[in-house]
Amino acid sequence: MPKIPFSSRRYGRYYFRRRVRLLDGKDIHVIVPLSTCDGQEARERVAILSAQFDRVRRTVNAYFEHNQTLDANTIKALFETELRDCLSKLIMELHDPSRDPAACVRDYRTMASALDIAQRPGTTNELTDAHRQMLAAQGHDEMDIEWVACDLDRECGKDIIADEMMALMAEGLGLEPTNAVVARLKHVHLQAMAEAHRLASHFLDEDVQSAFDQEEALLAKRRANGAPLTFAPPQPATSPPIALPSPVLAPAETNAASHPDCVFKTYHAMRFSEVIPSVLEQARVNGHWTRGLAQYERVLRTFAWITGDKPLGDYNHADVAKYKNGLMRMPRDFRPAKAFERPFAEVVAGLKVGRHNARSLNTVKRDLSYMSTAYDLLAEDLWAPKIPNTKALDFLKTKLPKQNKVTEETVRPVWTREHMRCLFSSPIWVGGGGHLHRLDQAGGSDVWHDAAYWLPILLYYTHASLNEIAGLRADEIFLDEPVPNLKIDDNDLRAEDGVPGGTKNAHRRRRIPVHEEILRLGFADYVKAIRAEGHAALFPELFLNEARIGGHQFRNIAWRHMVGWIGLHMDIPSNEHSGKIADMQSIRALGSSSYAEANAPDMVRADVMGHARTGTNAKHYSKRIESHGLYQVLGEYREFMAEFVTVTTNHLQPYPVKLLPINHRSRTGKPRLRRS
Template identity: 40%
Template sequence: MGSAVDGDPFAAPAASLFLVPDTRHFSEIIEPTIMLIHKSGDWNADLEQRRRVIHGFAWISGDKRLCDYGPADAQLFAKTLRDLPVDFRWGTATEGAMSRPLADVLAEIEAMPAKTPRGDRTFNRDLTIMARFSRELAKTAWRPKFGKDLIVDFNAFTTSIKAIPGETDRMPWTEEQLVCAFSSPIYTGGGGCKRRLKNDPQGNVWQDAAYWVPLLLAYTFMSREEACGLECVEVIFDVSTPFLLVKANMTKSKDGVTAAGLKRPSRYRVIPLHPELLRLGFEDYVAAIEAEGHKMLFPELYRGDLAKRGGVRFYATCGRYLLDHVDRITPLLRTASGKRADLHSMRTSGGSALEDLRAKQIHVDDIMGHARKGTGPRNYSKAWFAKGGAAILEKRLVLMCEATPNVTAHLARAPLALLPLEERSRTGSSVGCASRKKV
């Protein structure tokens, strides 16, 4: 009788826990299994992070034959995640940490003088990704020989997240800090490429993502990726209440074939444009970008590298420098662990402003892109169709204007001025600032 070693890929090991032992190595089935989950609708097109986690498990577990896995492998993965610091860089199978023996990498980490552990939410996120992957494999290669319980159960090792009274994992921006951001030389007049945060006698105000994205974050409560990935056709001006549409599109596509960019279905939404965005010339900017022949509202963020998230490039080329500029003048709020408010915290400020206004939760959810809760709000609240979208947009705009302080009243509308595409949104640091890449 042949064995797996002799070449029979389904020859049963002596103590296999699975119904049909599969001697393929774990790494061989990663990509087809990811595609099965994606096609099922459970995972959207943003697979980069999930793919990294799954390859990380293959590395940590030793990329064994599928039939050789068991409960201890999920436990090992959880324990190793706890040992890896928050700023650990995984690399790939050909370069970086995952191209080297796990024991050597862990020994180097153990010798590090100071390590910041990864948070419980990040820890649980990675285990949840692997749990979904394990459930897919449990239909075939990891189908249990007896019973229905998962053999490789990652959910068994997730940790409960206990809220500590008075603490939060993200701090908002204050009105003073927002005014400080929009009083920087980017908005009042600075230099050119890599000198945007330095005062300049000519006082140039250039318009691009560095100028408009922070304004969009402050006045529409979008996430960084949503704002950076907008397309020109998604901004509508010739209606009674101008608005923008947050939807999946090809700018945020990961494969160049499938529209992407919605974290979850509830993030699809229509957001009215604050009057300050219109006063400062947003319509002229959008028209100018369209006239250049671009579909992307901020084409410089995707130039030459469509696979890279625009928000990541925005942070790297200008966002982090704006944070440092504000932090030096009006220190940003920090959590108990020392994490300072970041760009996404502008969205937190928007949600906080709506909360302070005591707006109905259903209106807050629709503006922020949160899923409605309860049978009534989910199934029976259809005011958009009953009263018409124009009436609902007008109401949303009133709520947002009442909630949001005017943090740009001091700015004059600057003449439209565009740098060459390759120089846009590259601000450089301000005087006296050395930006930290990780905050």
């Protein structure tokens, strides 16, 4: 492949390199890792960075020509430049035929609010109760507020702007790039981006659509005298006309004879969406759905959306096929809840489903199963079939092609021991900084103890799943017993809708011996420290945010940055068909692979992993815990794990327990390599 301009390649990985001499005579060298080994991808990223680099260089040199400093006029100029640049990009997105302008506008609304919050000094990537109240006052509903939380955590935080770029700008302005100066420049850029997204959210306004220059029309809507642009619908200038009395509606018909096409005993005029709350309550009381009611509600509302939310009496078996086909036309990562206010046909016309983004058939079967349960509940009354002993809507009889749960194209790749050793050699375990600098090689030499430190180690040596470890209680760790162990069981931390949970089935409820390497690194002292603080959760920082708890929270604040660290040093395993990369569950797959040897007892492997045993003897006759005692069996399991699991942390030294303030724990920040 021809050489890529402004790049270098070292150990197979590409880096962006530029040098510039500013008007004050300073030579500045910029080296940015591109986090890829693919030449084509590197070429595209270099082109993007080069354009941004040249824009910053021109801006900085312009300040030197006018001999400006970081005063009010300079800040205003920076703001205006970034605002116009960002707004022009958003307008281009809105004109992209492959994107839905209405969906973009809704996204810009939430992103504007997320950026508004992110630019405030001291703000973390989480919404507080005060933030939620403020957003509600600005016109956001509950769903929008949750999307603001998602945007703030993933796309709109302070870390979307590189410190290196702001430091370069500061030096070009003749300022020492201190943390305060860099933070101030970030603040200006985030403010400008927030204003650009806020203006772009008004793109579909009639005056903007009729304007020759839409960008200028949007800029004319800028906040005057600091007054915020809200998302509440505009109020009419005159008083609304007095509404005429509504005609009294006739009661819902109960005689199906006047509706010959009705397949039910009685015809009910209420719409499907109106009965969803009663279906959920009935399912909960009858024991069908006791946990995760929000997921079931999403399925029911998606059914109403796809089928047009008709009166109950108008439904028939054709709506089952319509629902199934509608699910198949939605990509895997599409969230229908964001489009419920628009007709399904209009939304689905803009969706593209290909080989690699198709919805899993197992997911479709799951949703059909949920709807089958809902039908059975409604068939007791509102949907009682006209013909006895039949199903008017049979969701389980739909025809779907067979699909293995895991195929070559859908399987998630596994980590190797070398990847784990690379991770455990990062500053989190050998010495780094504090809050948001845990993966910074130049951040310091501190080792802090929290979920960021212990959770990956526990995953590697126990082979448990992410939520099993993230949702452990401090009193589920038994280190003073003859064989130190931890208990995986349903508990209140993993509860949903007030019902304790967290394990898939009875096989997952188990005791796992604690590996000697975990004890060597000082796990017992950490458990004592957490108990001394009075926390119920072993990792309390993962349960501060009600919107994201446990493993989901850990993925957002720590794991994605850990993957970034590995990516700076090694190629990350990925599926060439689906693009999936190794994830936290892949650590469990690595553990299971360690036992795939001829002399590894399959029954012991199943017990340790929490899998179902196979074979009559293993299922029904082997009762070793009852016959030989818990601790003898745990001791045997510990020896089994020690024999087959390779220790990858033997280069680490145990450190005295050090705890950050709870709201700073496990917030690693982006990985940063020491400059050579």
